[in-house]
Amino acid sequence: MTTNTKVLFKSIPEGAANLANFEVVSEPFNIQTAAAALQPNSVLIKVTWLSVDPYMRGRMRKPEVASYSAAFTLGQPFMGHGVGIVVKSTSEKFAEGDVVLGILPWGNYVSVPEAAITRKINTADAPDLPHETYLGLLGMPSFTAYAGLVVLGKPKAGETLFVSAAAGAVGQVVGQIGKRFGLRVVGSCGTDEKVDHLVNRLGFDAAFNYNKHPIREKLAELCPNGIDIYFENVGGETLEAVLTLMNVHGRIPVCGMISQYDGAGYGVKNLFSVISKRITLQGFLVSDFYADHHDAFLKWMFEHGLDGTFFYEQTVANGIENVPAAFIGMMDGKNIGKQLIKL
Amino acid sequence: MTTNTKVLFKSIPEGAANLANFEVVSEPFNIQTAAAALQPNSVLIKVTWLSVDPYMRGRMRKPEVASYSAAFTLGQPFMGHGVGIVVKSTSEKFAEGDVVLGILPWGNYVSVPEAAITRKINTADAPDLPHETYLGLLGMPSFTAYAGLVVLGKPKAGETLFVSAAAGAVGQVVGQIGKRFGLRVVGSCGTDEKVDHLVNRLGFDAAFNYNKHPIREKLAELCPNGIDIYFENVGGETLEAVLTLMNVHGRIPVCGMISQYDGAGYGVKNLFSVISKRITLQGFLVSDFYADHHDAFLKWMFEHGLDGTFFYEQTVANGIENVPAAFIGMMDGKNIGKQLIKL
Numbered sequence: 001m002t003t004n005t006k007v008l009f010k011s012i013p014e015g016a017a018n019l020a021n022f023e024v025v026s027e028p029f030n031i032q033t034a035a036a037a038l039q040p041n042s043v044l045i046k047v048t049w050l051s052v053d054p055y056m057r058g059r060m061r062k063p064e065v066a067s068y069s070a071a072f073t074l075g076q077p078f079m080g081h082g083v084g085i086v087v088k089s090t091s092e093k094f095a096e097g098d099v100v101l102g103i104l105p106w107g108n109y110v111s112v113p114e115a116a117i118t119r120k121i122n123t124a125d126a127p128d129l130p131h132e133t134y135l136g137l138l139g140m141p142s143f144t145a146y147a148g149l150v151v152l153g154k155p156k157a158g159e160t161l162f163v164s165a166a167a168g169a170v171g172q173v174v175g176q177i178g179k180r181f182g183l184r185v186v187g188s189c190g191t192d193e194k195v196d197h198l199v200n201r202l203g204f205d206a207a208f209n210y211n212k213h214p215i216r217e218k219l220a221e222l223c224p225n226g227i228d229i230y231f232e233n234v235g236g237e238t239l240e241a242v243l244t245l246m247n248v249h250g251r252i253p254v255c256g257m258i259s260q261y262d263g264a265g266y267g268v269k270n271l272f273s274v275i276s277k278r279i280t281l282q283g284f285l286v287s288d289f290y291a292d293h294h295d296a297f298l299k300w301m302f303e304h305g306l307d308g309t310f311f312y313e314q315t316v317a318n319g320i321e322n323v324p325a326a327f328i329g330m331m332d333g334k335n336i337g338k339q340l341i342k343l
Numbered sequence: 344m345t346t347n348t349k350v351l352f353k354s355i356p357e358g359a360a361n362l363a364n365f366e367v368v369s370e371p372f373n374i375q376t377a378a379a380a381l382q383p384n385s386v387l388i389k390v391t392w393l394s395v396d397p398y399m400r401g402r403m404r405k406p407e408v409a410s411y412s413a414a415f416t417l418g419q420p421f422m423g424h425g426v427g428i429v430v431k432s433t434s435e436k437f438a439e440g441d442v443v444l445g446i447l448p449w450g451n452y453v454s455v456p457e458a459a460i461t462r463k464i465n466t467a468d469a470p471d472l473p474h475e476t477y478l479g480l481l482g483m484p485s486f487t488a489y490a491g492l493v494v495l496g497k498p499k500a501g502e503t504l505f506v507s508a509a510a511g512a513v514g515q516v517v518g519q520i521g522k523r524f525g526l527r528v529v530g531s532c533g534t535d536e537k538v539d540h541l542v543n544r545l546g547f548d549a550a551f552n553y554n555k556h557p558i559r560e561k562l563a564e565l566c567p568n569g570i571d572i573y574f575e576n577v578g579g580e581t582l583e584a585v586l587t588l589m590n591v592h593g594r595i596p597v598c599g600m601i602s603q604y605d606g607a608g609y610g611v612k613n614l615f616s617v618i619s620k621r622i623t624l625q626g627f628l629v630s631d632f633y634a635d636h637h638d639a640f641l642k643w644m645f646e647h648g649l650d651g652t653f654f655y656e657q658t659v660a661n662g663i664e665n666v667p668a669a670f671i672g673m674m675d676g677k678n679i680g681k682q683l684i685k686l
Contacts, residue, residue, distance in 0.1 A: 266610070269610045271600065275599065276409075278626045281624040282617075
């Protein structure tokens with residue numbers, strides 16, 4: 001008999017999430033009993049790594065409030081990207097001992113339908129790769145960067161890429177992928193330290209602090225040949241400024257509009273540019289891309305992202321009981337780089 | 344010796360175009376001399392039909408004013424879609440006697456490089472079809488409708504299509520193509536007569552007069568299952584209303600934003616929907632589609648558009664000297680349906 005600890009969604013936060021919104025419960029757990037009770041086409045998993053990500057705050061809401069992701073269920077475990085080992089399988093797709101990546105409930109042992117599993121990762125592709133890399137450099141934020149920039153942005157060497165929120169988990173990877181596609185990469189962010197980080201560590205061609213410079217003028221200066229791809233994370237005035245500088249047949253993958261989440265809604269006045277420049281503006285969620293593009297993403301990253309030249313930081317917390325604190329710390333910006341939890 | 348009459352761009356209109364902006368000049372013309380002087384890879388054409396279209400007003404401007412199409416050159420002939428017979432060819436692609444469709448100068452006899460020719464139309468595809476049909480039902484406005492709705496809109500039977508400016512040259516065809524793809528088709532327009540026309544002659548499922556009804560409420564009533572494809576012709580408040588009703592993975596081909604041409608720029612406040620609903624908003628110009636999609640368009644129209652069930656009206660004026668009056672009349676809304684000129 002062992003112990004299974006789970007983290008449940010206890011209450012809906014008003015404003016910032018806090019520890020009272022999480023409930024950590026431990027109960028005795030018998031693996032044989034759980035294995036015997038496993039539903040058809042399912043797997044029982046011993047979870048080894050979990051990822052916490054800012055989008056989860058958006059799922060901590062009432063279910064009747066519409067959003068692009070489903071609300072977490074009160075009284076049930078949180079869920080998120082995780083890695084684990086299959087200890088029992090009734091699925092033809094997975095066998096005991098497989099290491100798998102999926103959307104997993106926050107618990108030491110979890111039973112999930114096979115559809116919750118994104119992929120088996122103990123393949124011959126990269127046998128020496130630590131499993132948590134699939135939640136870090138190869139995780140969801142990096143796949144988001146790839147899906148938006150490569151699949152939707154269709155980069156061509158010599159083009160100019162602008163990415164807003166460039167020092168964020170997605171933006172950092174967007175810029176680094178962009179450089180490897182031969183793009184001129186320009187980023188915006190909110191502090192001088194981040195500007196330095198983007199240019200001197202990540203290899204951006206240029207970056208600027210939007211709190212110090214008028215966006216339109218600074219962008220025009222840093223993008224003398226216009227903008228071919230705008231990886232959109234912020235919306236509002238930045239989008240309006242970018243539209244004045246986009247080139248014909250420009251692409252705008254829309255990953256986020258963080259300036260617009262409060263619902264105030266900045267009125268973008270120059271959408272006519274979308275016709276005059278034949279621009280494609282395309283909202284996307286990374287979850288739509290796993291089926292068709294995750295293999296290609298991993299292949300590209302194995303070739304270009306694992307040679308040590310790709311900058312990626314992560315912070316590891318230990319123990320499932322520390323997931324709530326790690327999540328709250330991440331939302332407060334206390335972590336450096338990607339926040340992971342080792343179970 | 345015969346006479347060649349041409350229509351030249353004489354002056355830039357302020358406001359509406361008028362006869363003083365056009366100059367009709369006639370000069371003696373020797374076909375043999377013109378044929379002998381033909382440049383390499385060119386064709387000398389006897390023009391038989393010309394099309395006048397509203398977009399041409401946008402080309403009657405100073406060249407330094409940026410737009411999506413090139414300005415006409417003062418003192419030179421206007422140009423537009425036309426049909427003619429090749430009387431001399433130095434091109435390997437076209438032979439004497441070929442009937443061709445292209446962007447032709449307004450004149451009885453014109454010499455153009457082979458690149459100006461869109462296609463040879465005296466094929467076996469539809470031998471009995473009057474040549475002017477390639478400027479009418481099979482012309483640029485219909486191809487615009489097809490490119491936006493079929494190529495970009497990717498319609499699936501059962502989906503809901505909304506088209507604004509639905510009684511216009513493009514909108515009418517959008518709706519009729521949409522019906523043949525099994526869509527629920529809803530249109531907006533500016534008079535009750537047009538509403539009647541859309542529903543009772545063109546087969547729209549529903550239509551409304553935007554001068555009489557609040558757009559958002561009326562659209563919600565007429566599109567109870569939301570909107571999957573919005574064929575955008577007007578922009579501004581209509582786009583904002585549509586964004587509130589778009590379904591997940593909705594497509595918005597942007598053909599025009601007629602409410603925004605004056606540059607005032609209505610601020611669209613709910614662009615966040617582009618992410619939450621994973622919407623693709625795509626500005627396009629039909630000229631980008633000829634190379635890859637014109638064959639498929641003609642094939643589709645031969646199969647579905649020429650059986651007599653497709654509603655299409657046209658008005659024919661006679662003689663090249665009447666092109667300016669036909670253009671001005673069209674801009675004043677005096678024509679019924681597509682305005683063509685027979686030379």
